[in-house]
Amino acid sequence: MSETDSNVEDLYLESYAFTTAAAIVGSVDRKIFVLLRDGRNLFGVLRTFDQFANLVLQDTIERIYLGSEGSDDLSKPERFGEAYRGVFMVRGENVVMMGEVDIDHEDEHLEVLSQIPFEVAEKELKSIHKQKMKFEKAKTKKLLSKGLINDFAKSDLY
Amino acid sequence: MLPLYILTSAKNQPILVELKNGETLNGLLTNCDSWMNLTLSEVIQTSPNGEDFLKIPEIYIRGNHIKYLRLPEQTMDQAKEQNLINMEQRNKNQRRRGNNNGNYNNNGNFNRRRNDNNQSNRRNFNNRRFNNNNNTE
Numbered sequence: 186m187s188e189t190d191s192n193v194e195d196l197y198l199e200s201y202a203f204t205t206a207a208a209i210v211g212s213v214d215r216k217i218f219v220l221l222r223d224g225r226n227l228f229g230v231l232r233t234f235d236q237f238a239n240l241v242l243q244d245t246i247e248r249i250y251l252g253s254e255g256s257d258d259l260s261k262p263e264r265f266g267e268a269y270r271g272v273f274m275v276r277g278e279n280v281v282m283m284g285e286v287d288i289d290h291e292d293e294h295l296e297v298l299s300q301i302p303f304e305v306a307e308k309e310l311k312s313i314h315k316q317k318m319k320f321e322k323a324k325t326k327k328l329l330s331k332g333l334i335n336d337f338a339k340s341d342l343y
Numbered sequence: 344m345l346p347l348y349i350l351t352s353a354k355n356q357p358i359l360v361e362l363k364n365g366e367t368l369n370g371l372l373t374n375c376d377s378w379m380n381l382t383l384s385e386v387i388q389t390s391p392n393g394e395d396f397l398k399i400p401e402i403y404i405r406g407n408h409i410k411y412l413r414l415p416e417q418t419m420d421q422a423k424e425q426n427l428i429n430m431e432q433r434n435k436n437q438r439r440r441g442n443n444n445g446n447y448n449n450n451g452n453f454n455r456r457r458n459d460n461n462q463s464n465r466r467n468f469n470n471r472r473f474n475n476n477n478n479t480e
Contacts, residue, residue: 223365223410232344232419239346239379243419272419274346274412276379279363340363 206238206277212285217242219275219283224314224342226250228286229273238277245270249306250298257313265298266306281343314342344426350375350412352422358383359413360404365391368402379406 212231219227219240226249229242247270250262318339325335353372360368360381370383381404388397 221410233346233349235345235347241346241349241419270413271416272414274350274414276406276409276411278407279410 206234206236209234209238209283212283216286216288216291217283218286220281220343221275222279222281222341222343224310227270227273227275228291229270235277238280240273240275240277240280240283242273242275243271245273247303249303249310251301251306251309257316259313263298264301264306265295266301266303268303317342344422347375347377347379348426349414349418349422350379352425353414353418356415356418358415361410361412362404362408363410364408368404370399370402373401376406379409380404381406381409 209231213233215231216228217231219229219242221227225247227242227245227247229245232241232243234240246267248265248267250259251264251266252258252261253263321335321337325337328335350372354374356372357369358372360370360383362368367389368383368386369389370386372381373384374382383402383404384400386399386402388399388402389395
Protein backbone atom coordinates (compact mmCIF):
# COMPACT_ATOMS: atom_id res chain seq x y z
CA MET A 186 0.00 0.00 0.00
CA SER A 187 2.65 2.49 1.06
CA GLU A 188 4.76 1.35 -1.88
CA THR A 189 2.17 2.38 -4.48
CA ASP A 190 1.76 5.69 -2.68
CA SER A 191 5.46 6.49 -3.02
CA ASN A 192 5.36 5.59 -6.75
CA VAL A 193 2.54 8.05 -7.36
CA GLU A 194 4.60 10.71 -5.62
CA ASP A 195 7.60 9.90 -7.85
CA LEU A 196 5.49 10.38 -10.97
CA TYR A 197 4.10 13.64 -9.69
CA LEU A 198 7.52 15.08 -8.89
CA GLU A 199 8.91 14.02 -12.23
CA SER A 200 6.22 15.80 -14.21
CA TYR A 201 6.47 18.95 -12.14
CA ALA A 202 8.67 21.72 -13.55
CA PHE A 203 9.78 24.67 -11.47
CA THR A 204 10.27 27.26 -14.17
CA THR A 205 8.11 29.26 -16.55
CA ALA A 206 8.63 26.67 -19.26
CA ALA A 207 6.15 24.68 -17.17
CA ALA A 208 3.43 26.59 -19.00
CA ILE A 209 3.61 23.99 -21.79
CA VAL A 210 3.16 21.03 -19.45
CA GLY A 211 -0.49 20.90 -20.50
CA SER A 212 0.52 20.29 -24.13
CA VAL A 213 2.50 17.13 -23.39
CA ASP A 214 1.25 14.14 -25.41
CA ARG A 215 -0.80 16.47 -27.61
CA LYS A 216 -0.26 17.53 -31.18
CA ILE A 217 1.52 20.86 -31.37
CA PHE A 218 2.82 23.22 -34.01
CA VAL A 219 6.31 24.73 -33.73
CA LEU A 220 7.75 27.59 -35.77
CA LEU A 221 11.55 27.71 -35.83
CA ARG A 222 13.68 30.79 -36.35
CA ASP A 223 14.75 29.56 -39.79
CA GLY A 224 11.09 29.51 -40.88
CA ARG A 225 10.43 25.77 -40.55
CA ASN A 226 6.92 24.67 -39.61
CA LEU A 227 6.86 21.45 -37.56
CA PHE A 228 3.74 19.52 -36.55
CA GLY A 229 4.14 16.68 -34.07
CA VAL A 230 3.21 15.18 -30.73
CA LEU A 231 5.03 16.89 -27.85
CA ARG A 232 6.54 14.13 -25.73
CA THR A 233 8.76 16.04 -23.33
CA PHE A 234 10.46 19.36 -22.69
CA ASP A 235 12.82 20.98 -20.16
CA GLN A 236 13.53 24.33 -18.55
CA PHE A 237 15.12 25.68 -21.75
CA ALA A 238 11.98 24.72 -23.72
CA ASN A 239 14.00 22.10 -25.58
CA LEU A 240 11.22 20.05 -27.16
CA VAL A 241 10.94 16.42 -28.18
CA LEU A 242 8.38 15.82 -30.92
CA GLN A 243 7.25 12.43 -32.17
CA ASP A 244 5.74 11.60 -35.59
CA THR A 245 6.79 15.04 -36.79
CA ILE A 246 5.75 16.47 -40.14
CA GLU A 247 7.53 19.42 -41.70
CA ARG A 248 5.28 21.57 -43.86
CA ILE A 249 6.14 24.41 -46.22
CA TYR A 250 3.46 26.93 -47.19
CA LEU A 251 3.87 28.85 -50.43
CA GLY A 252 1.90 31.57 -52.18
CA SER A 253 0.53 31.21 -55.70
CA GLU A 254 2.98 30.09 -58.35
CA GLY A 255 5.60 32.73 -59.13
CA SER A 256 4.69 34.82 -56.08
CA ASP A 257 7.07 35.21 -53.19
CA ASP A 258 4.37 36.36 -50.77
CA LEU A 259 4.29 33.75 -48.00
CA SER A 260 1.48 35.47 -46.09
CA LYS A 261 -1.23 34.19 -48.47
CA PRO A 262 -0.60 30.46 -48.81
CA GLU A 263 -2.07 28.66 -51.81
CA ARG A 264 0.21 25.65 -52.05
CA PHE A 265 1.96 23.44 -49.53
CA GLY A 266 4.46 20.60 -49.39
CA GLU A 267 5.04 18.26 -46.48
CA ALA A 268 7.48 15.54 -45.42
CA TYR A 269 7.52 13.03 -42.57
CA ARG A 270 10.42 13.68 -40.18
CA GLY A 271 9.96 11.24 -37.24
CA VAL A 272 11.45 12.08 -33.84
CA PHE A 273 12.62 15.66 -33.52
CA MET A 274 14.55 17.25 -30.66
CA VAL A 275 14.46 21.03 -31.03
CA ARG A 276 16.81 23.23 -29.04
CA GLY A 277 14.66 25.80 -27.26
CA GLU A 278 16.64 28.83 -28.49
CA ASN A 279 15.46 28.21 -32.04
CA VAL A 280 11.75 28.20 -31.26
CA VAL A 281 9.77 31.29 -32.26
CA MET A 282 6.38 30.04 -31.17
CA MET A 283 4.44 26.90 -30.53
CA GLY A 284 0.86 26.00 -29.86
CA GLU A 285 -1.58 23.16 -29.59
CA VAL A 286 -3.27 21.92 -32.76
CA ASP A 287 -6.95 21.01 -32.84
CA ILE A 288 -6.75 17.59 -34.48
CA ASP A 289 -10.43 17.75 -35.50
CA HIS A 290 -9.83 20.78 -37.69
CA GLU A 291 -6.11 20.70 -38.51
CA ASP A 292 -6.60 19.60 -42.12
CA GLU A 293 -9.42 21.99 -42.96
CA HIS A 294 -7.13 24.80 -44.06
CA LEU A 295 -5.26 22.43 -46.36
CA GLU A 296 -8.41 21.63 -48.36
CA VAL A 297 -8.29 24.98 -50.11
CA LEU A 298 -4.55 24.61 -50.83
CA SER A 299 -2.97 22.43 -53.49
CA GLN A 300 -0.29 19.95 -52.46
CA ILE A 301 3.04 19.91 -54.27
CA PRO A 302 6.04 17.60 -53.70
CA PHE A 303 8.11 18.61 -50.68
CA GLU A 304 11.35 18.82 -52.68
CA VAL A 305 9.78 21.31 -55.09
CA ALA A 306 8.42 23.41 -52.23
CA GLU A 307 11.78 23.32 -50.46
CA LYS A 308 13.62 24.49 -53.57
CA GLU A 309 11.18 27.33 -54.10
CA LEU A 310 11.36 28.42 -50.47
CA LYS A 311 15.14 28.46 -50.65
CA SER A 312 15.11 30.81 -53.60
CA ILE A 313 12.60 33.05 -51.80
CA HIS A 314 14.91 33.14 -48.78
CA LYS A 315 17.84 33.95 -51.05
CA GLN A 316 15.90 36.86 -52.51
CA LYS A 317 14.97 38.10 -49.06
CA MET A 318 18.63 38.01 -48.00
CA LYS A 319 19.60 40.02 -51.06
CA PHE A 320 16.85 42.55 -50.34
CA GLU A 321 17.84 42.88 -46.67
CA LYS A 322 21.48 43.30 -47.61
CA ALA A 323 20.64 46.18 -49.90
CA LYS A 324 18.37 47.67 -47.24
CA THR A 325 21.15 47.47 -44.65
CA LYS A 326 23.51 49.26 -46.98
CA LYS A 327 21.01 52.01 -47.71
CA LEU A 328 20.06 52.51 -44.04
CA LEU A 329 23.71 52.51 -43.02
CA SER A 330 24.44 55.32 -45.48
CA LYS A 331 21.83 57.38 -43.58
CA GLY A 332 23.44 56.45 -40.29
CA LEU A 333 20.75 53.89 -39.39
CA ILE A 334 20.95 50.21 -38.51
CA ASN A 335 18.87 47.47 -40.12
CA ASP A 336 17.77 45.04 -37.41
CA PHE A 337 18.01 41.82 -39.37
CA ALA A 338 19.75 38.55 -38.47
CA LYS A 339 20.65 36.08 -41.22
CA SER A 340 19.23 33.20 -39.21
CA ASP A 341 15.84 34.88 -38.72
CA LEU A 342 13.78 33.87 -41.72
CA TYR A 343 10.44 33.29 -40.02
CA MET B 344 11.77 12.13 -18.84
CA LEU B 345 13.73 15.16 -20.00
CA PRO B 346 14.95 15.68 -23.58
CA LEU B 347 18.59 15.23 -22.57
CA TYR B 348 17.71 11.91 -20.93
CA ILE B 349 16.30 10.73 -24.24
CA LEU B 350 19.44 11.96 -25.96
CA THR B 351 21.71 9.96 -23.64
CA SER B 352 19.66 6.84 -24.32
CA ALA B 353 20.23 7.38 -28.06
CA LYS B 354 23.97 6.74 -27.67
CA ASN B 355 25.60 4.56 -30.35
CA GLN B 356 22.69 5.19 -32.68
CA PRO B 357 22.68 7.11 -35.95
CA ILE B 358 21.39 10.67 -35.54
CA LEU B 359 21.11 13.79 -37.66
CA VAL B 360 22.20 17.14 -36.25
CA GLU B 361 21.43 20.43 -37.92
CA LEU B 362 23.46 23.42 -36.77
CA LYS B 363 22.19 26.99 -36.63
CA ASN B 364 24.14 27.83 -39.79
CA GLY B 365 22.25 25.13 -41.71
CA GLU B 366 25.03 22.55 -41.85
CA THR B 367 23.85 19.00 -41.19
CA LEU B 368 25.86 16.20 -39.62
CA ASN B 369 24.91 12.55 -39.93
CA GLY B 370 26.71 10.12 -37.65
CA LEU B 371 26.71 7.78 -34.67
CA LEU B 372 26.22 9.54 -31.34
CA THR B 373 29.20 8.48 -29.21
CA ASN B 374 28.67 10.80 -26.26
CA CYS B 375 26.75 13.82 -25.00
CA ASP B 376 26.64 15.96 -21.87
CA SER B 377 24.19 18.19 -20.02
CA TRP B 378 25.03 21.17 -22.27
CA MET B 379 24.06 19.10 -25.33
CA ASN B 380 27.70 19.06 -26.45
CA LEU B 381 28.04 16.00 -28.66
CA THR B 382 30.69 13.73 -30.07
CA LEU B 383 29.79 11.86 -33.24
CA SER B 384 31.69 9.19 -35.13
CA GLU B 385 31.60 8.21 -38.82
CA VAL B 386 30.16 11.58 -39.74
CA ILE B 387 28.93 12.90 -43.06
CA GLN B 388 28.83 16.68 -43.04
CA THR B 389 26.54 18.46 -45.49
CA SER B 390 26.92 22.13 -46.36
CA PRO B 391 24.00 24.55 -45.78
CA ASN B 392 23.08 24.55 -49.48
CA GLY B 393 23.07 20.75 -49.51
CA GLU B 394 25.61 20.51 -52.31
CA ASP B 395 28.94 19.70 -50.63
CA PHE B 396 29.56 16.58 -48.57
CA LEU B 397 32.46 15.73 -46.30
CA LYS B 398 33.28 12.43 -44.61
CA ILE B 399 34.78 12.86 -41.12
CA PRO B 400 35.78 9.98 -38.79
CA GLU B 401 35.03 11.84 -35.57
CA ILE B 402 33.62 15.23 -34.64
CA TYR B 403 32.83 17.33 -31.56
CA ILE B 404 29.85 19.70 -31.59
CA ARG B 405 29.42 22.47 -29.05
CA GLY B 406 25.81 22.31 -27.86
CA ASN B 407 24.93 25.95 -28.36
CA HIS B 408 25.43 25.69 -32.15
CA ILE B 409 22.73 23.07 -32.52
CA LYS B 410 19.39 23.95 -34.12
CA TYR B 411 17.76 20.56 -33.85
CA LEU B 412 18.43 16.82 -33.75
CA ARG B 413 16.61 14.02 -35.50
CA LEU B 414 16.64 10.72 -33.65
CA PRO B 415 15.82 7.18 -34.77
CA GLU B 416 12.17 6.15 -34.45
CA GLN B 417 12.77 3.57 -31.70
CA THR B 418 14.65 5.93 -29.34
CA MET B 419 11.55 7.00 -27.45
CA ASP B 420 10.61 3.40 -26.60
CA GLN B 421 14.19 2.60 -25.57
CA ALA B 422 14.32 5.65 -23.30
CA LYS B 423 11.01 4.60 -21.74
CA GLU B 424 12.33 1.07 -21.07
CA GLN B 425 15.57 2.42 -19.63
CA ASN B 426 13.59 4.75 -17.39
CA LEU B 427 11.44 1.86 -16.11
CA ILE B 428 14.54 -0.19 -15.30
CA ASN B 429 16.08 2.76 -13.45
CA MET B 430 12.87 3.36 -11.48
CA GLU B 431 12.73 -0.30 -10.42
CA GLN B 432 16.36 -0.19 -9.34
CA ARG B 433 15.72 2.97 -7.36
CA ASN B 434 12.70 1.45 -5.62
CA LYS B 435 14.75 -1.65 -4.75
CA ASN B 436 17.50 0.52 -3.28
CA GLN B 437 14.98 2.51 -1.27
CA ARG B 438 13.52 -0.68 0.18
CA ARG B 439 16.98 -1.92 1.12
CA ARG B 440 17.81 1.40 2.74
CA GLY B 441 14.56 1.17 4.73
CA ASN B 442 15.63 -2.22 6.20
CA ASN B 443 19.10 -1.03 7.08
CA ASN B 444 18.10 1.96 9.16
CA GLY B 445 20.09 0.65 12.13
CA ASN B 446 23.29 0.46 10.11
CA TYR B 447 22.97 4.09 9.12
CA ASN B 448 22.88 5.08 12.78
CA ASN B 449 25.96 3.00 13.37
CA ASN B 450 27.62 4.87 10.56
CA GLY B 451 26.95 8.11 12.38
CA ASN B 452 28.51 6.69 15.50
CA PHE B 453 31.48 5.51 13.53
CA ASN B 454 32.11 9.01 12.29
CA ARG B 455 31.84 10.44 15.74
CA ARG B 456 34.24 7.87 17.08
CA ARG B 457 36.70 8.70 14.36
CA ASN B 458 36.51 12.36 15.37
CA ASP B 459 37.19 11.33 18.96
CA ASN B 460 40.29 9.52 17.80
CA ASN B 461 41.47 12.59 15.98
CA GLN B 462 41.02 14.66 19.07
CA SER B 463 42.91 12.21 21.24
CA ASN B 464 45.69 12.17 18.66
CA ARG B 465 45.92 15.90 18.81
CA ARG B 466 46.03 15.71 22.56
CA ASN B 467 48.87 13.22 22.41
CA PHE B 468 50.74 15.43 20.00
CA ASN B 469 50.35 18.43 22.30
CA ASN B 470 51.58 16.37 25.21
CA ARG B 471 54.58 15.27 23.28
CA ARG B 472 55.47 18.82 22.43
CA PHE B 473 55.01 19.76 26.03
CA ASN B 474 57.39 17.00 27.01
CA ASN B 475 59.91 18.10 24.43
CA ASN B 476 59.80 21.62 25.77
CA ASN B 477 60.42 20.27 29.20
CA ASN B 478 63.45 18.41 27.96
CA THR B 479 65.02 21.47 26.37
CA GLU B 480 64.56 23.40 29.55
